[in-house]
Amino acid sequence: xxxxxxxxxxxxxxxxxxxxxxxxxxxxxxxxxxxxxxxxxxxxxxxxxxxxxxxxxxxxxxxxxxxxxxxxxxxxxxxxxxxxxxxxxxxxxxxxxxxxxxxxxxxxxx
Amino acid sequence: xxxxxxxxxxxxxxxxxxxxxxxxxxxxxxxxxxxxxxxxxxxxxxxxxxxxxxxxxxxxxxxxxxxxxxxxxxxxxxxxxxxxxxxxxxxxxxxxxxxxxxxxxxxxxxxxxxxx
Numbered sequence: 380x381x382x383x384x385x386x387x388x389x390x391x392x393x394x395x396x397x398x399x400x401x402x403x404x405x406x407x408x409x410x411x412x413x414x415x416x417x418x419x420x421x422x423x424x425x426x427x428x429x430x431x432x433x434x435x436x437x438x439x440x441x442x443x444x445x446x447x448x449x450x451x452x453x454x455x456x457x458x459x460x461x462x463x464x465x466x467x468x469x470x471x472x473x474x475x476x477x478x479x480x481x482x483x484x485x486x487x488x489x
Numbered sequence: 490x491x492x493x494x495x496x497x498x499x500x501x502x503x504x505x506x507x508x509x510x511x512x513x514x515x516x517x518x519x520x521x522x523x524x525x526x527x528x529x530x531x532x533x534x535x536x537x538x539x540x541x542x543x544x545x546x547x548x549x550x551x552x553x554x555x556x557x558x559x560x561x562x563x564x565x566x567x568x569x570x571x572x573x574x575x576x577x578x579x580x581x582x583x584x585x586x587x588x589x590x591x592x593x594x595x596x597x598x599x600x601x602x603x604x605x
Binding site for chain 1: 597
Protein backbone atom coordinates (compact mmCIF):
# COMPACT_ATOMS: atom_id res chain seq x y z
CA UNK A 380 0.00 0.00 0.00
CA UNK A 381 1.28 3.44 -0.89
CA UNK A 382 2.23 5.51 2.14
CA UNK A 383 3.16 9.15 2.23
CA UNK A 384 4.73 10.24 5.48
CA UNK A 385 5.53 13.78 6.46
CA UNK A 386 7.55 14.93 9.39
CA UNK A 387 7.32 16.77 11.52
CA UNK A 388 3.54 16.98 11.79
CA UNK A 389 3.76 20.10 13.93
CA UNK A 390 6.47 22.71 13.70
CA UNK A 391 6.79 25.86 15.73
CA UNK A 392 9.66 28.11 14.77
CA UNK A 393 10.92 31.59 15.37
CA UNK A 394 10.97 34.21 12.67
CA UNK A 395 14.27 34.33 10.89
CA UNK A 396 15.11 30.67 11.46
CA UNK A 397 15.55 27.92 8.89
CA UNK A 398 13.92 24.52 8.90
CA UNK A 399 13.15 21.56 6.66
CA UNK A 400 9.99 19.50 6.27
CA UNK A 401 10.44 15.96 5.00
CA UNK A 402 8.16 13.86 2.82
CA UNK A 403 8.84 10.15 2.37
CA UNK A 404 6.80 7.93 0.09
CA UNK A 405 6.76 4.20 -0.34
CA UNK A 406 6.38 3.59 -4.06
CA UNK A 407 7.65 5.01 -7.31
CA UNK A 408 6.04 8.18 -8.52
CA UNK A 409 7.03 10.50 -11.31
CA UNK A 410 5.40 13.50 -9.74
CA UNK A 411 5.52 15.05 -6.32
CA UNK A 412 3.50 18.06 -5.24
CA UNK A 413 3.66 20.51 -2.38
CA UNK A 414 0.55 22.39 -1.32
CA UNK A 415 -0.18 25.05 1.27
CA UNK A 416 -3.41 25.32 3.21
CA UNK A 417 -4.32 28.29 5.38
CA UNK A 418 -6.85 27.74 8.18
CA UNK A 419 -10.36 27.49 6.80
CA UNK A 420 -9.10 27.77 3.24
CA UNK A 421 -8.54 25.39 0.39
CA UNK A 422 -5.23 24.11 -0.93
CA UNK A 423 -2.86 26.24 -2.94
CA UNK A 424 -0.32 24.61 -5.23
CA UNK A 425 3.27 25.53 -4.39
CA UNK A 426 5.53 23.22 -6.37
CA UNK A 427 5.41 20.32 -8.79
CA UNK A 428 8.58 18.24 -8.95
CA UNK A 429 8.89 15.96 -11.93
CA UNK A 430 12.33 14.38 -11.95
CA UNK A 431 15.13 13.16 -9.75
CA UNK A 432 17.21 16.04 -8.50
CA UNK A 433 14.55 18.62 -9.31
CA UNK A 434 14.78 21.76 -7.22
CA UNK A 435 12.31 24.61 -7.25
CA UNK A 436 12.34 27.83 -5.26
CA UNK A 437 9.74 30.46 -4.59
CA UNK A 438 10.57 33.18 -2.14
CA UNK A 439 11.62 31.66 1.17
CA UNK A 440 10.55 28.14 0.18
CA UNK A 441 12.64 25.62 -1.72
CA UNK A 442 11.54 22.11 -2.63
CA UNK A 443 13.69 19.24 -3.83
CA UNK A 444 13.12 15.68 -4.94
CA UNK A 445 15.23 12.54 -4.67
CA UNK A 446 13.31 9.79 -6.44
CA UNK A 447 15.88 7.14 -5.56
CA UNK A 448 15.45 7.79 -1.86
CA UNK A 449 11.74 8.50 -2.38
CA UNK A 450 12.20 11.69 -0.45
CA UNK A 451 11.21 15.27 -0.97
CA UNK A 452 12.13 18.20 1.24
CA UNK A 453 10.59 21.61 1.70
CA UNK A 454 13.15 24.00 3.10
CA UNK A 455 12.14 27.22 4.78
CA UNK A 456 14.68 30.01 4.88
CA UNK A 457 14.46 32.92 7.32
CA UNK A 458 10.85 32.18 8.23
CA UNK A 459 8.30 34.96 8.49
CA UNK A 460 4.87 34.92 10.13
CA UNK A 461 3.10 34.85 6.75
CA UNK A 462 4.44 31.34 6.17
CA UNK A 463 2.30 29.97 9.00
CA UNK A 464 0.03 27.36 7.39
CA UNK A 465 -0.28 23.63 6.90
CA UNK A 466 1.93 22.18 4.18
CA UNK A 467 1.02 18.97 2.38
CA UNK A 468 3.08 16.85 0.07
CA UNK A 469 1.38 14.51 -2.37
CA UNK A 470 2.47 11.85 -4.83
CA UNK A 471 0.67 10.64 -7.90
CA UNK A 472 1.79 7.09 -8.70
CA UNK A 473 -0.95 6.73 -11.27
CA UNK A 474 -3.09 9.01 -13.36
CA UNK A 475 -6.12 8.45 -11.16
CA UNK A 476 -4.44 8.11 -7.81
CA UNK A 477 -3.25 10.99 -5.68
CA UNK A 478 -2.05 10.42 -2.14
CA UNK A 479 -1.44 13.15 0.37
CA UNK A 480 0.69 13.20 3.46
CA UNK A 481 -0.93 14.09 6.76
CA UNK A 482 0.36 17.63 6.56
CA UNK A 483 2.81 19.70 8.59
CA UNK A 484 1.26 22.47 10.61
CA UNK A 485 3.78 25.29 10.69
CA UNK A 486 3.57 28.16 13.15
CA UNK A 487 6.07 30.97 12.85
CA UNK A 488 6.35 33.07 15.97
CA UNK A 489 7.74 36.60 16.15
CA UNK B 490 -14.65 30.87 -14.35
CA UNK B 491 -11.49 31.95 -12.68
CA UNK B 492 -11.21 28.96 -10.40
CA UNK B 493 -12.89 25.85 -9.10
CA UNK B 494 -16.16 26.62 -7.38
CA UNK B 495 -18.11 24.47 -4.99
CA UNK B 496 -21.56 24.74 -3.50
CA UNK B 497 -22.85 24.95 -0.92
CA UNK B 498 -19.96 26.27 1.13
CA UNK B 499 -21.56 24.93 4.29
CA UNK B 500 -24.19 22.26 4.77
CA UNK B 501 -25.75 21.16 8.03
CA UNK B 502 -28.00 18.14 7.81
CA UNK B 503 -29.65 15.61 10.03
CA UNK B 504 -28.48 12.06 10.25
CA UNK B 505 -30.21 9.90 7.67
CA UNK B 506 -30.83 12.67 5.14
CA UNK B 507 -29.33 12.74 1.66
CA UNK B 508 -27.03 15.56 0.58
CA UNK B 509 -25.73 16.65 -2.78
CA UNK B 510 -22.49 18.57 -3.20
CA UNK B 511 -21.62 20.37 -6.39
CA UNK B 512 -18.30 21.14 -8.06
CA UNK B 513 -17.75 23.40 -11.04
CA UNK B 514 -14.22 22.91 -12.40
CA UNK B 515 -12.01 25.34 -14.24
CA UNK B 516 -13.17 25.66 -17.83
CA UNK B 517 -11.21 23.35 -20.10
CA UNK B 518 -10.02 21.05 -17.34
CA UNK B 519 -10.86 17.48 -18.26
CA UNK B 520 -9.90 15.83 -14.97
CA UNK B 521 -11.90 16.29 -11.78
CA UNK B 522 -11.18 14.93 -8.32
CA UNK B 523 -13.09 14.66 -5.05
CA UNK B 524 -11.37 14.49 -1.67
CA UNK B 525 -12.52 14.41 1.92
CA UNK B 526 -10.69 16.18 4.70
CA UNK B 527 -11.73 15.38 8.23
CA UNK B 528 -10.93 17.71 11.11
CA UNK B 529 -7.18 17.89 11.61
CA UNK B 530 -6.57 15.15 9.08
CA UNK B 531 -4.97 14.94 5.69
CA UNK B 532 -6.84 14.48 2.47
CA UNK B 533 -8.56 11.25 1.57
CA UNK B 534 -8.90 10.64 -2.16
CA UNK B 535 -12.46 9.66 -3.09
CA UNK B 536 -12.86 9.55 -6.86
CA UNK B 537 -11.42 10.83 -10.10
CA UNK B 538 -13.17 11.67 -13.37
CA UNK B 539 -11.58 11.91 -16.76
CA UNK B 540 -14.26 13.48 -18.87
CA UNK B 541 -17.50 11.96 -17.71
CA UNK B 542 -16.14 8.60 -16.70
CA UNK B 543 -14.73 7.47 -13.39
CA UNK B 544 -12.36 4.55 -13.98
CA UNK B 545 -11.96 3.73 -10.32
CA UNK B 546 -14.63 4.19 -7.66
CA UNK B 547 -12.90 2.15 -5.00
CA UNK B 548 -11.95 5.26 -3.03
CA UNK B 549 -15.55 5.99 -2.13
CA UNK B 550 -15.98 5.15 1.58
CA UNK B 551 -19.23 3.20 1.22
CA UNK B 552 -22.07 2.50 -1.16
CA UNK B 553 -23.90 5.49 0.30
CA UNK B 554 -21.50 7.66 -1.68
CA UNK B 555 -21.89 8.22 -5.39
CA UNK B 556 -20.62 10.76 -7.85
CA UNK B 557 -21.36 11.72 -11.38
CA UNK B 558 -20.14 14.19 -13.93
CA UNK B 559 -22.10 15.35 -16.91
CA UNK B 560 -21.02 17.21 -20.01
CA UNK B 561 -17.40 16.91 -18.95
CA UNK B 562 -17.92 19.78 -16.56
CA UNK B 563 -19.99 19.96 -13.38
CA UNK B 564 -19.80 17.10 -10.93
CA UNK B 565 -22.04 16.17 -8.03
CA UNK B 566 -21.13 14.06 -5.03
CA UNK B 567 -24.16 12.52 -3.36
CA UNK B 568 -24.19 11.04 0.10
CA UNK B 569 -27.28 9.04 0.98
CA UNK B 570 -28.48 8.38 4.51
CA UNK B 571 -25.78 10.58 6.00
CA UNK B 572 -24.00 9.49 9.15
CA UNK B 573 -22.15 11.59 11.69
CA UNK B 574 -18.83 10.18 10.50
CA UNK B 575 -19.52 11.76 7.11
CA UNK B 576 -18.92 15.18 8.67
CA UNK B 577 -15.89 16.65 6.94
CA UNK B 578 -14.80 19.18 4.37
CA UNK B 579 -15.30 17.87 0.87
CA UNK B 580 -12.83 19.31 -1.59
CA UNK B 581 -12.99 19.24 -5.33
CA UNK B 582 -10.05 19.79 -7.65
CA UNK B 583 -9.60 19.94 -11.38
CA UNK B 584 -6.66 19.67 -13.72
CA UNK B 585 -5.87 19.77 -17.41
CA UNK B 586 -4.76 16.43 -18.73
CA UNK B 587 -2.27 16.83 -21.52
CA UNK B 588 0.99 15.43 -22.79
CA UNK B 589 3.45 17.97 -21.57
CA UNK B 590 1.78 19.54 -18.64
CA UNK B 591 2.51 19.10 -14.99
CA UNK B 592 -1.11 18.31 -14.23
CA UNK B 593 -1.28 20.44 -11.14
CA UNK B 594 -4.60 20.12 -9.39
CA UNK B 595 -6.42 23.33 -8.56
CA UNK B 596 -8.64 23.08 -5.55
CA UNK B 597 -11.99 24.61 -4.81
CA UNK B 598 -12.87 26.22 -1.48
CA UNK B 599 -14.61 23.09 -0.23
CA UNK B 600 -17.99 22.25 1.24
CA UNK B 601 -18.09 21.87 4.99
CA UNK B 602 -20.61 19.15 5.80
CA UNK B 603 -21.91 18.74 9.33
CA UNK B 604 -24.18 15.82 10.11
CA UNK B 605 -26.06 16.25 13.38
